[in-house]
Amino acid sequence: AQSVTQLGSHVSVSEGALVLLRCNYSSSVPPYLFWYVQYPNQGLQLLLKYTSAATLVKGINGFEAEFKKSETSFHLTKPSAHMSDAAEYFCAVRGSNYKLTFGKGTLLTVNP
Amino acid sequence: DGGITQSPKYLFRKEGQNVTLSCEQNLNHDAMYWYRQDPGQGLRLIYYSQIVNDFQKGDIAEGYSVSREKKESFPLTVTSAQKNPTAFYLCASSIASGSTDTQYFGPGTRLTVL
Numbered sequence: 334a335q336s337v338t339q340l341g342s343h344v345s346v347s348e349g350a351l352v353l354l355r356c357n358y359s360s361s362v363p364p365y366l367f368w369y370v371q372y373p374n375q376g377l378q379l380l381l382k383y384t385s386a387a388t389l390v391k392g393i394n395g396f397e398a399e400f401k402k403s404e405t406s407f408h409l410t411k412p413s414a415h416m417s418d419a420a421e422y423f424c425a426v427r428g429s430n431y432k433l434t435f436g437k438g439t440l441l442t443v444n445p
Numbered sequence: 446d447g448g449i450t451q452s453p454k455y456l457f458r459k460e461g462q463n464v465t466l467s468c469e470q471n472l473n474h475d476a477m478y479w480y481r482q483d484p485g486q487g488l489r490l491i492y493y494s495q496i497v498n499d500f501q502k503g504d505i506a507e508g509y510s511v512s513r514e515k516k517e518s519f520p521l522t523v524t525s526a527q528k529n530p531t532a533f534y535l536c537a538s539s540i541a542s543g544s545t546d547t548q549y550f551g552p553g554t555r556l557t558v559l
Contacts, residue, residue: 342485433490435489
């Protein structure tokens with residue numbers, strides 16, 4: 334079985350500041366990891382995914398994430414926050430089966 | 446445009462009524478999924494289908510039913526047996542159900558049971 338823990342249900346940053354959203358996973362097999370973003374009352378949009386090809390994964394909108402096996406982490410970062418980044422972010426893991434297990438989400442607020 | 450359509454966006458029903466949520470995709474994907482989202486709970490898998498005329502229960506299937514008669518369609522029925530049906534429902538699809546396949550999501554339907 335696999336699980337995901339997102340540390341911090343709400344993260345607030347100033348515009349231009351570093352964004353760091355934390356995700357730790359548990360998986361009995363080599364994991365495949367995903368970050369999705371959700372804007373209010375909308376579906377989820379894929380930001381990036383890790384599929385074992387490279388530990389540093391670059392995604393859309395300037396986001397990237399680094400897979401660290403020793404720390405079982407897949408934290409999402411962006412060097413400089415924009416107002417448009419305000420949304421809810423979900424980390425997900427897929428283990429030995431096709432099923433995605435999602436974290437509970439982190440709401441990102443960007444202050445002007 | 447290729448994508449996933451969910452209708453309606455907002456749905457209101459009286460307690461005790463069954464209601465069917467629509468999900469259509471024109472991405473030619475084999476696999477389709479239904480998730481339920483509650484505030485602060487992330488997404489939980491209700492049902493999934495890997496191929497036409499076949500589907501399996503997810504983690505919270507009680508009180509829900511689905512059908513998969515066509516590749517592009519995967520409707521979800523919320524029955525009166527579902528004790529707390531008010532939620533945001535998301536449909537997704539992927540090429541297949543392999544480990545690296547990306548799931549693409551529809552815009553969601555917000556169901557409110559009065």
